[in-house]
Amino acid sequence: MTWPPALQEVIDEFSEIEDAMERLEVLMDFAEEVDELSEEEWSDENLVKGCQSRAHVVLEKRDNTIWMRAAADSKMVQGLMGILTIAVNGGTVEQVLELTPDFVLEMKVLNTLTPSRSNGFRTMFDMIQKTVKEMK
Amino acid sequence: MSIRDDFPILNRKVNGESLVYLDNAATTQKPQIVITAMNDYYQNSNANVHRAVHTLAGEATEGYEACRNELKNWFNAGRVIITSGTTESINLVAHAWARANLVAGDAVILTEMEHHSDIVPWQLLAQDIGIELRFVSLNEDLTLDLDAFEASLVGAKLVACVHTSNVLGIRNPIEKIIKMSHANGAKVLLDSAQAVPHEKIDFKDLDADFLACSAHKMCGPTGIGCLLVKEDSFNQMQPFMGGGDMIQTVTISGSTYQENEHKFEAGTPRIAEGVGWAAALKWLSKIDLHSEHLRLLEIARWTAQQIKDIPGMTVFGRHADGDSAVVSFIHDSVHPEDMARLLDARGIAIRTGHHCAQPLMQRLGVEGTMRVSFYLYNNQAEAELLIETMKGIVERFS
Numbered sequence: 001m002t003w004p005p006a007l008q009e010v011i012d013e014f015s016e017i018e019d020a021m022e023r024l025e026v027l028m029d030f031a032e033e034v035d036e037l038s039e040e041e042w043s044d045e046n047l048v049k050g051c052q053s054r055a056h057v058v059l060e061k062r063d064n065t066i067w068m069r070a071a072a073d074s075k076m077v078q079g080l081m082g083i084l085t086i087a088v089n090g091g092t093v094e095q096v097l098e099l100t101p102d103f104v105l106e107m108k109v110l111n112t113l114t115p116s117r118s119n120g121f122r123t124m125f126d127m128i129q130k131t132v133k134e135m136k
Numbered sequence: 137m138s139i140r141d142d143f144p145i146l147n148r149k150v151n152g153e154s155l156v157y158l159d160n161a162a163t164t165q166k167p168q169i170v171i172t173a174m175n176d177y178y179q180n181s182n183a184n185v186h187r188a189v190h191t192l193a194g195e196a197t198e199g200y201e202a203c204r205n206e207l208k209n210w211f212n213a214g215r216v217i218i219t220s221g222t223t224e225s226i227n228l229v230a231h232a233w234a235r236a237n238l239v240a241g242d243a244v245i246l247t248e249m250e251h252h253s254d255i256v257p258w259q260l261l262a263q264d265i266g267i268e269l270r271f272v273s274l275n276e277d278l279t280l281d282l283d284a285f286e287a288s289l290v291g292a293k294l295v296a297c298v299h300t301s302n303v304l305g306i307r308n309p310i311e312k313i314i315k316m317s318h319a320n321g322a323k324v325l326l327d328s329a330q331a332v333p334h335e336k337i338d339f340k341d342l343d344a345d346f347l348a349c350s351a352h353k354m355c356g357p358t359g360i361g362c363l364l365v366k367e368d369s370f371n372q373m374q375p376f377m378g379g380g381d382m383i384q385t386v387t388i389s390g391s392t393y394q395e396n397e398h399k400f401e402a403g404t405p406r407i408a409e410g411v412g413w414a415a416a417l418k419w420l421s422k423i424d425l426h427s428e429h430l431r432l433l434e435i436a437r438w439t440a441q442q443i444k445d446i447p448g449m450t451v452f453g454r455h456a457d458g459d460s461a462v463v464s465f466i467h468d469s470v471h472p473e474d475m476a477r478l479l480d481a482r483g484i485a486i487r488t489g490h491h492c493a494q495p496l497m498q499r500l501g502v503e504g505t506m507r508v509s510f511y512l513y514n515n516q517a518e519a520e521l522l523i524e525t526m527k528g529i530v531e532r533f534s
Binding site for chain 2: 021
């Protein structure tokens with residue numbers, strides 16, 4: 001699949017890292033990329049259900065473009081949110097719905113995409129697309 | 137030959153590093169003899185059991201029923217119902233025994249340290265027939281509060297209790313629990329999933345009414361387990377799942393059922409898995425489980441102490457004699473999921489999350505823990521590598 005240029009850049013960055021722990025360290029650096037939520041927004045309403053960590057996502061549509069803000073108590077989950085932010089923010093509804101979650105496999109930061117208790121990313125990705133679909 | 141040599145999976149690399157598998161409370165690895173037995177069954181003897189007269193059917197039946205015989209010998213048990221695992225075994229007690237023998241208002245006793253598989257079946261039954269559930273609390277040191285347990289027994293018909301906690305490794309005083317329950321007229325169901333890998337259980341001597349366990353926690357295949365049942369309780373059980381293999385005759389006006397364990401084993405059973413489990417039991421019987429247990433507990437004690445010495449760490453559990461070799465812990469700034477992924481980057485497999493024991497997590501005041509669990513093929517060097525790697529992670533990321 002062809003990824004949005006900003007996301008492709010991130011994929012390329014990860015593909016240059018050979019050491020698995022270094023890859024995760026870089027993933028945690030992406031935690032800085034999220035537009036963080038305020039304390040009040042760490043609410044049940046914004047909770048990503050079925051995630052091992054406490055993860056919250058808020059989505060907004062402005063001028064037909066999608067903007068996400070997010071936060072998690074796991075640095076790696078927030079790092080994944082940071083990458084999602086790069087993939088999603090400023091994109092149209094259609095562009096966000098075209099995304100598939102397998103870029104994290106390409107980056108080798110996750111080893112499975114099957115929705116499960118151990119895979120909050122997939123749950124989060126599906127939740128974002130479902131919410132964006134409703135914004136159509 | 138060391139025990140490790142029997143496990144081909146231990147030769148693999150994970151992220152370029154030698155695998156250090158410390159998630160044995162979730163599932164254990166399989167020795168070559170189990171893999172070979174299952175392969176051999178599919179390559180040479182695959183057929184359905186209990187029905188056809190041809191050679192392959194005879195071999196398959198012998199192979200599958202050999203598992204039941206091995207289990208009867210291993211546990212010194214009279215009745216062994218083969219199930220898909222501990223979860224199905226507990227559900228079987230709920231549906232086949234409790235539904236037929238309990239009425240609205242009868243009490244079932246559970247504890248705060250139960251796995252979800254010993255909570256949810258009882259909640260479903262409570263909704264259905266109105267039984268009362270009573271949860272026994274824990275002491276400060278996270279052991280079961282036996283005074284609270286005794287008080288809860290008044291009017292109880294069944295005690296469904298975890299033998300050894302999957303989170304804390306704490307072994308409950310089940311001998312005492314069984315005596316106290318029976319003195320009060322309550323039957324006892326033990327969830328022994330975490331106990332059977334670490335201790336040789338004599339079911340008749342133990343005197344429990346039901347005991348549930350899984351093969352995959354003791355080097356056997358996934359998808360198979362059993363329920364041991366005392367004869368009088370077995371005779372009180374009514375068929376739960378209907379289908380082939382569990383009947384004597386079926387007419388359009390009704391059916392009659394098998395009288396042995398097959399009555400509760402409708403449908404084609406897990407034949408290859410039965411063959412594999414029998415092989416696992418044979419393999420385990422050559423190992424001195426008690427001395428291995430003591431060795432693993434020493435590693436767990438050492439690990440727990442080392443983790444406590446890492447700044448920001450809290451360890452749960454006491455690691456007393458008889459407890460399983462499990463260490464659960466949290467760090468005040470490194471999230472369990474992050475720790476587990478970072479350790480995986482170095483080939484070390486540990487478990488994180490609520491371990492299917494959310495009420496216990498609520499009691500501990502945490503959302504989840506990290507958990508390392510040791511088994512027969514683990515050694516002190518692996519524990520040392522775990523500690524060294526975790527220290528590095530905490531220094532770098534907290």
